[in-house]
Structure formats: C-alpha cells, structure tokens
Amino acid sequence: MIVADFTLRTGRPARECLWYAADFRNLVDWDASVRSAVKITEGGLGSGARFELRLRAGLRETTMHYEMLRFAPPHTATLRGEAKGATVVDEIRVEPDGDGARLHWHVELLLRDGLAERLARPWLMHRMRQAARRLEAVLRPPPSPRLGPVGRIADRMLLPGAARFTRQGFAAAKLPPITERAEGLHVAITGATSGLGEAAALMLARRGARLSIIGRHGDRLRALSQRLRVDSGARPRIIEADLLDLDAAARAADTLAEADTPDVLINNAGAIFAERGKSAQGFERALAVNLLSPLLIMQRLAPTMAQGGRVINVVSGGMYLTPLDLDDLQFTRGRYDGAVAYGRAKRALALIGALRAADWPQLAVHAVHPGWADTPGVQSALPGFRRVMRPFLRNAKQGADGMVWLALAAQAAETRRGVWFDRQPHILDVLPRTRLERDRIDTLDRQIDTLVGQWLSARGVAA
Ligand SMILES: NC(=O)c1ccc[n+]([C@@H]2O[C@H](COP(=O)([O-])OP(=O)(O)OC[C@H]3O[C@@H](n4cnc5c(N)ncnc54)[C@H](OP(=O)(O)O)[C@@H]3O)[C@@H](O)[C@H]2O)c1
Known part of the structure; x- marks a missing residue:
C-alpha cells in the first residue's frame, strides 16, 4: 500500500x-x-x-x-x-x-x-x-484585482483587447478556480434559463447560494430548477417575467423585494433583435430588454437590499464600438441594426448603473463583460459570427466566471462600481467617439427616467 x-x-x-x-x-x-x-x-x-x-x-x-x-x-x-x-x-x-x-x-x-x-x-x-x-x-488568498500595464495598453487598442474575449484569452488570464462559499447568500438572476445565466446559476448553487431564477418561460424555469436540484440539491425560487414587459419586470422586482430580498442581483437576461420592433408598451425591444427592465428591477430592488449587497449588470463588448445617440434613444431613425441597438443599450446600462450607484451607499453596482461565449443566444442571434469564431469562443462556464466572481469574491467589494472583465476592472471608453461628458450622462439618465416614469405613472404604478 x-x-x-x-x-x-x-x-x-x-x-x-x-x-x-x-x-x-x-x-x-x-x-x-x-x-x-x-x-x-x-x-x-x-x-x-x-x-x-x-x-x-x-x-x-x-x-x-x-x-x-x-x-x-x-x-x-x-x-x-x-x-x-x-x-x-x-x-x-x-x-x-x-x-x-x-x-x-x-x-x-x-x-x-x-x-x-x-x-x-x-x-x-x-x-x-x-x-x-x-x-x-x-486555496491561496487571491491578489487584489488590478489591471497591469499590458492590460491597460490592450484595453486602448481594439484588436489586442478583443483577442482576450476568446477562449484562448480566458486560458491566458490563468484565473484560479472560484473557491468561495456562498451559504446563506441569496442571489437573484434574470435570464437563467440559457447560456451564461444557466451556467452562473449552476456555479452559484454548487457553492451553496440560494437562488431566485427569473425567466419568461415557466417550463424552462422548472427544467432549470430540476437541473439545480440534481446538481447541488438547490431548490430555487421561480419568478416568471417577460422582461420585454416593464409591468412584468416591476412585478418581479416587487416579488423579490417583498420577502427574502436578495443579497445579489444579476441582471443577465439580454437579447439582440434582427428587425426593428416595439414591445407591447411601445419601447424599442432591445432598449426594453437590455436597458429599461434591468434598470427598473435594480431601481425597485436596490433600496431594500442590505449593506454589502451587489448588483451585477451583464454588458457586452458590442458597447465598445457603439456611441449612444441621445437624440434617438429608441432607434427610430435610419436603417435598424440590431447589434448597434444592443450595444447602445448595454453601454447605457453600464453608464447608468454606475451613476445610480450613488443612491445606494450600501451597495456595489458592477457591470461585467463575459467575453465571447458559445451560447444559444449567440447561435441564434449571430450565426455568421459564431461560424467564423467557433474555435475561439469560450464555453458558457468561462463566460459566466466574471459574474459569479463578482457575486462572491471579497475583492469585488473593494470597489463600489466598475466595468469588469476576467476579474479585472477595465475602461468603458476605448474610442474617443463613445465618450460622454458628465452632463450628457445626466441627460441620458433623465431621458430614461422620463421614459420609464411616464409609462409607469400612466398605469398608476409608483415609479
Ligand atoms: N454569449 C456571449 O458571447 C455574450 C457576449 C456579451 C454579452 N453577453 C450577454 O450575456 C447575457 C447572457 O447571454 P447568453 O449569451 O447567455 O444568451 P442566451 O443564451 O440567449 O440567454 C439569454 C437569457 O435571457 C433570457 N431572455 C431573453 N429575452 C428575455 C425576455 N424578454 N424576458 C426574460 N428573459 C429573457 C433568455 O430566456 P429564454 O431561455 O426564455 O430564451 C435566456 O435565459 C446577455 O445579457 C448577453 O447580452 C453574452
């Protein structure tokens, strides 16, 4: 022996x-x-x-x-x-x-x-x-998250920066496994029924987190609940909400706030639309799902979240190339480009999330970019991109690493806001043409408030 x-x-x-x-x-x-x-x-x-x-x-x-x-x-x-x-x-x-x-x-x-x-x-x-x-x-204590000089240079150059979004970039980052335990931690996650959200839910449950999973299809939510039970014994709370519908988003947030408020909210649901279209309530669809609903959920839930809570908004590399058009937030003019509408909404989510963080000193409000991962969303919305990039795409678990790390790691609380990628803080503006001065960000904030506020008050719902 x-x-x-x-x-x-x-x-x-x-x-x-x-x-x-x-x-x-x-x-x-x-x-x-x-x-x-x-x-x-x-x-x-x-x-x-x-x-x-x-x-x-x-x-x-x-x-x-x-x-x-x-x-x-x-x-x-x-x-x-x-x-x-x-x-x-x-x-x-x-x-x-x-x-x-x-x-x-x-x-x-x-x-x-x-x-x-x-x-x-x-x-x-x-x-x-x-x-x-x-x-x-x-099992060594991890170092504080800091972007080194090479990362800072890569951030400012499009190609080296984008190369890190790949599976090879993930390997090169040499990130240690996430060993943190999450017992007692309640995490609410939208869009958990597919891709990155599902991977994050499995990773979080395996580490002991209690989950509330929010999605638009009851059958898919129940199937995920069963997978979570088999994988880790978790029994998540299921909340059905189509996030194209702001009423449903508000109801989901209120359900979460009423009892057992989450410690962490992950606004992960997102979508790209091939055609211009409006939600039943008259909002451009990419704006509704990728910006208005996540902001509404955050806005209604954040005041009820306890000291040390975290909001994690999942954004995208598409935002680096897309400046905002404050004169046409709903993309009514010109030829519709779904990727541009999506990139704009994600950019606005990163900006407004950071801005509103000031209202909740007890919370950290982060934006996280997952890199490029092979998910059902990418397969259906970007088939050409996927065909060319397939050997370079991350798997869903690698794509979900950042949001799980931000939810659990103590170092992620060292700073109250940031745009994160592979567990490091990054800049939001790579191109000068995307940069917005503070007064323009305030204008954007007011425009969003007006859209959401007018709509909610028309329905007699308190904003
Ligand atoms: N994969 C990537 O390379 C990549 C890159 C950058 C950013 N992201 C971001 O990462 C997040 C997850 O993307 P993914 O790649 O995992 O995409 P995915 O496989 O399409 O998953 C998206 C999730 O969002 C949900 N969702 C979509 N529209 C919804 C709606 N109207 N109401 C409620 N839920 C809705 C989907 O629900 P159903 O299951 O019901 O469809 C699904 O659970 C998104 O915010 C995306 O923008 C992904």
Whole structure:
C-alpha cells in the first residue's frame, strides 16, 4: 500500500477549503491526472455522494468511482475510490490556522498487483505531491484585482483587447478556480434559463447560494430548477417575467423585494433583435430588454437590499464600438441594426448603473463583460459570427466566471462600481467617439427616467 500525507497552508476559511477539496468534481482544477470528473448521484454533497472520474494512467485512461463515506463540514471528509486493480481512500481534515486554514490530506492507495505498485510508486508519489502543491496554490488568498500595464495598453487598442474575449484569452488570464462559499447568500438572476445565466446559476448553487431564477418561460424555469436540484440539491425560487414587459419586470422586482430580498442581483437576461420592433408598451425591444427592465428591477430592488449587497449588470463588448445617440434613444431613425441597438443599450446600462450607484451607499453596482461565449443566444442571434469564431469562443462556464466572481469574491467589494472583465476592472471608453461628458450622462439618465416614469405613472404604478 502507498501511504502519503500532505499538510497544506491555505489562505481560506476552513469551511471553504473543505467544501472545495471534498467536492471531487473540482479535481480537474488541481490534479493533473484527472481528465474529467462528474457527480453521478443527485443532490448536494454528503455521505453517499458518488463521483465518476476519468484518469490518465500512463498512456491509457481509466475510470475510477469515488464514494463519499463521511462529510462533516467544516472539519473532515473521507472518500473511497475504486478502479480496475486499485482502491484508494482519501481523508481530508481542515483546521483553522490564523487567517486561513491548515488542510491535511491523507491518501492510502492499494494496487492489487504488488509488483506494479512497487514500480509505479515513485511516479504516483510525484503526481500526488504535484496535486497537493496545486491544491495549496488554488486555496491561496487571491491578489487584489488590478489591471497591469499590458492590460491597460490592450484595453486602448481594439484588436489586442478583443483577442482576450476568446477562449484562448480566458486560458491566458490563468484565473484560479472560484473557491468561495456562498451559504446563506441569496442571489437573484434574470435570464437563467440559457447560456451564461444557466451556467452562473449552476456555479452559484454548487457553492451553496440560494437562488431566485427569473425567466419568461415557466417550463424552462422548472427544467432549470430540476437541473439545480440534481446538481447541488438547490431548490430555487421561480419568478416568471417577460422582461420585454416593464409591468412584468416591476412585478418581479416587487416579488423579490417583498420577502427574502436578495443579497445579489444579476441582471443577465439580454437579447439582440434582427428587425426593428416595439414591445407591447411601445419601447424599442432591445432598449426594453437590455436597458429599461434591468434598470427598473435594480431601481425597485436596490433600496431594500442590505449593506454589502451587489448588483451585477451583464454588458457586452458590442458597447465598445457603439456611441449612444441621445437624440434617438429608441432607434427610430435610419436603417435598424440590431447589434448597434444592443450595444447602445448595454453601454447605457453600464453608464447608468454606475451613476445610480450613488443612491445606494450600501451597495456595489458592477457591470461585467463575459467575453465571447458559445451560447444559444449567440447561435441564434449571430450565426455568421459564431461560424467564423467557433474555435475561439469560450464555453458558457468561462463566460459566466466574471459574474459569479463578482457575486462572491471579497475583492469585488473593494470597489463600489466598475466595468469588469476576467476579474479585472477595465475602461468603458476605448474610442474617443463613445465618450460622454458628465452632463450628457445626466441627460441620458433623465431621458430614461422620463421614459420609464411616464409609462409607469400612466398605469398608476409608483415609479
Ligand atoms: N454569449 C456571449 O458571447 C455574450 C457576449 C456579451 C454579452 N453577453 C450577454 O450575456 C447575457 C447572457 O447571454 P447568453 O449569451 O447567455 O444568451 P442566451 O443564451 O440567449 O440567454 C439569454 C437569457 O435571457 C433570457 N431572455 C431573453 N429575452 C428575455 C425576455 N424578454 N424576458 C426574460 N428573459 C429573457 C433568455 O430566456 P429564454 O431561455 O426564455 O430564451 C435566456 O435565459 C446577455 O445579457 C448577453 O447580452 C453574452
């Protein structure tokens, strides 16, 4: 039998360390011999949870099944793995240590072929030492988010900046896994039934967050709720609202504010329209979904949100190229271009979100840009872009990384507003022609207020 013991000094609370290390789906982050890892039982982590791993064994691949024998957070977890010809028991113990925790990892590995065990021992010990070092690195306290000189230059040059929106850009950013726990944290997320919103909901629930999921299709919301239950045992609150409809957006916000106000609001729902069109209430559709509804939800919910709360508005790279037209906010003139209408709405969301943050000193109001990710939204709204860019597109989880990080990371609260991309603050204006002076931003704010206010008061609803 091969027995190994490692003691790791982490910079994270004991609870976070145990949940992260004992969830063997995370092994792909820190054990180079693990190619893939899935949980095959339904529900949250606990005794009886089982995982299926694909492992590299020399030139071959093999499958290992793990079962959690004991899970007693924040202190200890024991897991037993079985593969062809091998049995392994992993025991993880965590104890507080200053600002962080000390993690003890004890491994007992038995290969049924004694000779193979003797031959493989040095290599296996090397692999385990590597994994322990990587786990320690992952659980180190992360640095404060700051954009370095290279990033600042890239930000001001369109092509190097845009290259980072890709899957390759995500890899180059070398972001550590998000290990924060979210127990007790209530996150409301719009547009959770597809793409980035769905990925974010799964990531947040896996980290222990309570969720309110807001979407326009009851059946899709229920299907997501079922996926969340299977993946992490979460039971989200479902709120149906078509965000083209400001009445529905206001009702969703009021439902959220009435009881169990969220700690975090993620305004993620968004859409590009190929044709010019108006919502039933007379608003240009891209403006309604991408700007008016998210602002309305934020405006109604923010005053009820507690100290330390966060609003995260999901914006887009399209905004970098599109100046606002304050004389034609509803895009009534000229040939309609859905991508331009969308880019303008996202730019306005970033600007007005930051401006209104001043009204709620207890909150941080962030804008986040996800890069370019392959989602059902991109597939249907931008098929040409997707065809050309497919090898470069992020997956939904990579696209959702920024919003999840902003929802959970302590460093994201060091500043109260910003435009974020890959966990770093960025500039909003790359081109001089997109820049708006403060008085013009105030004009934009008043125009939006007028649109929303007039419409709501016409319906006898308090703005
Ligand atoms: N993917 C990218 O590369 C990328 C890049 C930049 C920014 N973004 C932004 O990221 C966010 C998510 O985009 P995605 O790529 O994940 O797109 P997606 O796959 O189309 O998901 C969009 C989500 O928004 C919801 N939604 C759309 N219209 C709605 C409405 N009228 N009422 C309520 N919900 C509505 C959709 O609901 P249904 O499921 O019912 O359709 C869906 O859940 C958007 O704000 C988008 O602008 C994405």
